[in-house]
Amino acid sequence: MLIQIDFSSEIPIYQQIRNEIVMGIADGRLQPGEKLPTIRALADEFGVNTMTVNKAYALLKQEGYIIADRRAGASVAGTPKGGITTEYAQQLRLLISEAKLQGITQEEFLHYCATIFQELEGTQP
Amino acid sequence: MLIQIDFSSEIPIYQQIRNEIVMGIADGRLQPGEKLPTIRALADEFGVNTMTVNKAYALLKQEGYIIADRRAGASVAGTPKGGITTEYAQQLRLLISEAKLQGITQEEFLHYCATIFQELEGTQP
Amino acid sequence: MLIQIDFSSEIPIYQQIRNEIVMGIADGRLQPGEKLPTIRALADEFGVNTMTVNKAYALLKQEGYIIADRRAGASVAGTPKGGITTEYAQQLRLLISEAKLQGITQEEFLHYCATIFQELEGTQP
Amino acid sequence: MLIQIDFSSEIPIYQQIRNEIVMGIADGRLQPGEKLPTIRALADEFGVNTMTVNKAYALLKQEGYIIADRRAGASVAGTPKGGITTEYAQQLRLLISEAKLQGITQEEFLHYCATIFQELEGTQP
DNA sequence: GTGGTCTAGACCACT
DNA sequence: GTGGTCTAGACCACG
Numbered sequence: 001m002l003i004q005i006d007f008s009s010e011i012p013i014y015q016q017i018r019n020e021i022v023m024g025i026a027d028g029r030l031q032p033g034e035k036l037p038t039i040r041a042l043a044d045e046f047g048v049n050t051m052t053v054n055k056a057y058a059l060l061k062q063e064g065y066i067i068a069d070r071r072a073g074a075s076v077a078g079t080p081k082g083g084i085t086t087e088y089a090q091q092l093r094l095l096i097s098e099a100k101l102q103g104i105t106q107e108e109f110l111h112y113c114a115t116i117f118q119e120l121e122g123t124q125p
Numbered sequence: 126m127l128i129q130i131d132f133s134s135e136i137p138i139y140q141q142i143r144n145e146i147v148m149g150i151a152d153g154r155l156q157p158g159e160k161l162p163t164i165r166a167l168a169d170e171f172g173v174n175t176m177t178v179n180k181a182y183a184l185l186k187q188e189g190y191i192i193a194d195r196r197a198g199a200s201v202a203g204t205p206k207g208g209i210t211t212e213y214a215q216q217l218r219l220l221i222s223e224a225k226l227q228g229i230t231q232e233e234f235l236h237y238c239a240t241i242f243q244e245l246e247g248t249q250p
Numbered sequence: 251m252l253i254q255i256d257f258s259s260e261i262p263i264y265q266q267i268r269n270e271i272v273m274g275i276a277d278g279r280l281q282p283g284e285k286l287p288t289i290r291a292l293a294d295e296f297g298v299n300t301m302t303v304n305k306a307y308a309l310l311k312q313e314g315y316i317i318a319d320r321r322a323g324a325s326v327a328g329t330p331k332g333g334i335t336t337e338y339a340q341q342l343r344l345l346i347s348e349a350k351l352q353g354i355t356q357e358e359f360l361h362y363c364a365t366i367f368q369e370l371e372g373t374q375p
Numbered sequence: 376m377l378i379q380i381d382f383s384s385e386i387p388i389y390q391q392i393r394n395e396i397v398m399g400i401a402d403g404r405l406q407p408g409e410k411l412p413t414i415r416a417l418a419d420e421f422g423v424n425t426m427t428v429n430k431a432y433a434l435l436k437q438e439g440y441i442i443a444d445r446r447a448g449a450s451v452a453g454t455p456k457g458g459i460t461t462e463y464a465q466q467l468r469l470l471i472s473e474a475k476l477q478g479i480t481q482e483e484f485l486h487y488c489a490t491i492f493q494e495l496e497g498t499q500p
Numbered sequence: 501g502t503g504g505t506c507t508a509g510a511c512c513a514c515t
Numbered sequence: 516g517t518g519g520t521c522t523a524g525a526c527c528a529c530g
């Protein structure tokens with residue numbers, strides 16, 4: 001589980017951790033049921049405050065991506081709740097708008113998305 | 126030019142304004158060369174400070190989406206500079222990861238993207 | 251006398267006009283004693299207000315680059331007054347600092363300056 | 376870190392701060408990795424608003440001269456992105472034109488530039 | 501009348 | 516305690 005944190009990024013560190021774990025689950029590096037590192041272990045690895053990792057885990061738990069077992073730490077959930085929100089739709093629409101204004105055609109964009117999808121599937125066990 | 130601002134959102138207002146304008150250009154509500162509202166007018170419309178709109182315009186200008194003609198306000202630029210950054214790729218990868226974990230298949234996702242693309246093209250003159 | 255104005259630039263138009271004329275004198279396109287276009291002619295050519303050109307001419311006159319003859323319009327002066335000011339030194343120091351931080355060596359920079367000098371001399375009659 | 380601000384200058388204060396910091400990095404007063412003063416501290420030192428310093432820092436960050444580590448203020452970056460732009464070339468050409476019209480020869484100018492370069496190198500550790 | 505700049509406060513998210 | 520954001524005014528250069 002290799003995670004990269006960019007301290008100079010505008011994205012809050014806890015968000016970056018959350019994002020990396022979500023992508024890790026999606027591409028199969030993290031399997032459903034698999035145990036996540038303890039908060040302290042992750043905090044030490046990144047050199048950040050435990051509060052920061054704690055926040056990331058709380059967010060993931062709230063979104064249904066992970067399950068927090070008081071005794072055995074956190075583990076990857078099977079399927080998150082949630083579903084496509086209007087907020088998600090807005091984000092996607094924005095990304096597509098930006099792509100189009102950069103001169104990217106629909107075909108190119110869809111092909112690029114498909115490539116990313118393949119990458120996620122490819123590493124699936 | 127119908128723009129909706131969500132004051133309770135965690136996204137900064139100036140970012141929201143920037144996003145709305147970018148999407149407005151992409152879907153044809155704002156045509157290249159068209160004059161944008163003045164900073165003051167937009168600030169009044171939203172009920173925000175001129176500085177906030179100012180920041181949004183400065184951002185759009187820096188990104189190449191609009192140009193500020195010294196004589197008469199700001200107007201929509203033809204084509205922005207920039208290009209697809211690694212940051213953009215990361216955002217898209219995250220969105221696709223989230224979609225996949227929600228149980229959305231590649232086919233469904235691509236179809237959804239295509240729909241959004243059609244909406245943008247459809248309103249083009 | 252080909253002058254290009256960039257209306258979307260941050261530099262005020264009157265400054266751009268002033269700069270172009272200064273560079274025009276330096277590279278020999280404008281000869282000492284040569285008559286400059288009338289304010290109105292230049293204003294029409296650029297599609298700007300006469301006040302703007304007026305301001306540029308006033309600035310050039312104050313700096314000693316041109317001489318304004320009430321009857322025969324403005325003409326290029328022989329030698330300007332002025333001399334190297336601390337302000338000029340500051341500007342040059344800033345440019346050199348920026349170049350250095352971009353990784354440009356002293357040799358490269360001096361060579362580049364020499365090239366520009368040659369270009370100016372080359373068009374001299 | 377001695378910075379002088381000229382409140383009567385036509386150059387915006389935030390630009391002056393930006394310029395001084397760039398020159399400070401170039402001449403070695405500010406070392407890569409070194410922490411910059413906090414926005415508030417600098418604002419107090421100059422007697423200006425925090426927003427003004429904020430803008431200077433945002434500009435420096437955007438240009439790649441400094442990085443804002445989320446945990447502890449801003450610090451000097453190793454190497455900025457960017458590179459020599461046509462805008463930069465124009466500025467240099469203008470300065471050289473002005474020098475030439477003041478009667479400065481190519482030799483004198485290059486020598487003067489070399490002197491400035493030496494000053495920058497000389498204070499390097 | 502336009503955008504650009506600045507002030508003197510303030511609140512918030514992040515760490 | 517840090518930077519980021521925002522407000523409600525204000526003045527100025529520019530055209």
